[in-house]
Amino acid sequence: MSPNSVRLRPIVHATPTATGLHVRGWRSSFTLDGGKGLWTIWERLAGPLAEGVPPEQLAVPDNAPPAVARALELLIGQLREHDMLVEVPGEWGEDAPPAEIASWLESVAPSPLEAWRRLRSVTVVVTGDGALAAHAHRALVAAGLAVAPVRPGPGLLVAGGGAAVAAGCAADVGFAVAPGAVAEVEADAAAVARRLAGAPGTPPEVLAALVGSAAAHRLVCAVGGLPDPATEVVDMWSDVPPTGPPHQPVLVARLDPLHAEYHPWLSEVRPREPNGTLLEVLGNRELGPVPTPLPGDLPQLPVKLAAAGDVVGFGTTEHAARLDALLRAARALAPDDVVLGADRVHALGSALRTAVRHLAGTPVTEDEWAADPTARRWWKAVALRFALPASAEVTRLGPGVVRAVVRADGEELSWAVEASPADAVAFAAMAAAGRAQAGVADTVVLCGAAPFAEPDGAAAPWTNRDWHWPYGLRDGEEAFQDDLRALGADVKSVPLGPVLEAAGLVAFAVAEGGR
Structure with a gap:
């Protein structure tokens, strides 16, 4: 037995x-x-x-x-x-853990005995100062680990067993980064501290206790082979275990009221494969490099609007507007003269459209698009709702490729390149209406290459293009891109660096001679 x-x-x-x-x-x-x-x-x-x-x-x-x-x-x-x-185990051995630690390991560890042996095999070194280091040291001792006396140093670093966790605490905010190598966690901690920009001063005891103990907890889990605490968060409504926070989750704790949450961190020193949505990662309210895009007080009819800082995004839904605002704000972090997209299909489609937009073509009569309800709806928004003295120039650039340009008083308000006259006019007119609604001065470009979230009721038998446009339009995007290449469009991929690429963004530039 x-x-x-x-x-x-x-x-x-x-x-x-x-x-x-x-x-x-x-x-x-x-x-x-x-x-x-x-x-x-x-x-x-x-x-x-x-x-x-x-x-x-x-x-x-x-x-x-x-x-x-x-x-x-x-x-x-x-x-x-x-x-x-x-x-x-039937017997823990001579070095048995205290009852409360044994109960904890039996609750969470895949193999409690193996986890305990790993924890007892290391000596943890705590480097830091003040209450932050003191609370981390106390928590590690309480977990049954051997802990060396605290070494003086800035912030907090707990290391042992080939793993390390760095943390920091200002007067109003504290954090603990994901476990990793010493150089990685120190670099992430310095970058997170800059991003959070906490108030100077001695941290309150309660905040230091929370952050120091959390850092110790993350190290204990890393050393013992236990899941990181960031993966313990469960949706209270579905009770479905999460797949894990994207990227390197950082615990951020704040006062008034005292609370702590894990937030995704786009690390420059340990990038990972894209995971999580752009809105959750790139526009994260605590650690995202781009301001969180929100509708705020912007008008929401007829175009949905969202703002990320001073940048406005446009869409048929709030999600689409927030994603568009996020991408427009992220352009400030990307190299000049690139076309940015939420994924490869979006970036490539936008760049190929840019490459052919100046080509000559044959005029398309108004009869070819005016009967389409979607194109007519958005054109009425331009001409009637905002009373713009606008005109639409629609040109067929090649088989299956149509350009629409909206101008008013000689100024280009928007343009679009799509597979059909109706879609080209609809995107260009919606962009022109959104431009007037938001009161911005730049030319606005929207296209069918962008990913669109499935609308509620999209599969209902009575819904059609008029109900959920432009959802579903991207299904034909790859074939449309072949048509754009047939016109001589040539683009090249452009690296964006570890942060934007870890978020899932992709960039292309129009190659020389690609127009």
Whole structure:
């Protein structure tokens, strides 16, 4: 018989429901329906599991009635699937952890004994000053680690077992970066401190205690092979375990009221593959390099508007407007003369459109687009709602490629290049209307290459182009880009650096001779 036993993790709790039971764990939960008898079966199963049973005995008894056997099989399967069972040692050995630490490891560690051995095998060094370092040192000692006396130094650095965590605390804000190598975490900490721009002064004791303990917690998890605390956040409504925060999550803590949250950080020294949405990462309210795009007090009819700092974005929905504002603001961080996109399809489509926009072509009559409800709607916004003395020049540049330019009093308000006259006019007219609505002076360009979030009811049988344009237009974007290349459009990829590329942005420039 194995010296180990399988136990229900101490953090797991269950409650009966009218038709079964609900079981909650550390990072997930499940509900089973099948009658009140499920609760009785649970009580008989949970009792032995709380004490621990040999692994080979965790099985459905051969003599169990079929209904009970099915319920037991389902319960055991769900407990395993949701990581609510753990194998614990029969004996921890001479260096056994205190009861509260053992209970914590049994609640969260894949292998409590292995995690404890790793934690006991290292000596952690704390470098810092004041209450921040003192609280980190105290938390590490409380977790059962061997900790050297605090070394003086700026900020806070806790290191051991090949991992390190850096943190900092101002008078009003503190932070703890993701675990990594010493050079990485120190570089990230310095950059995060600059981004947060905390108030000078001695940090309050409560803030220093929160940040120092959080830094210690992240190091303990890294050394012990436990999931980083940033992955513990669960959506309270769905109870679905998250896939993990994008990039290197940084804990940011503030006063009034005291609170702490993990925020994605676009690191310059340890970039990762793009993960997470642009709005969540690039425009993060705490750590994003671009101001968070929000509608604010901007008018929202007929075009949806959003502002990221002083930059205004345009769209048919709030999400589209916020994404457009984010990209326009991010251009200040990109090289000059590049076309920026939310992804490769968007950036490439925008650049190819720019490359062909000055080509000569044949005029398209108004009859070819005026009957389209979407084009007509946006043109009416220009001519009637904003009473602009505007004209639309529509030109066919080649097979399947149409350019629309909106001008007023000789000034170019907007332009668009799309596959059909109706779409080209619709985008150009919407951009011109948005320009007038926002009161901006620059030429506005919008296009069908941008990613558009699926609207509510998009799949309803009664919806059509008039309801959710331009959603779905990007489905034909790659074929349209082939048509643009056939006209001689030539663009080249441009590197954006680790921060913007980690956010998922892509840039192209029009190549010489590409027009």
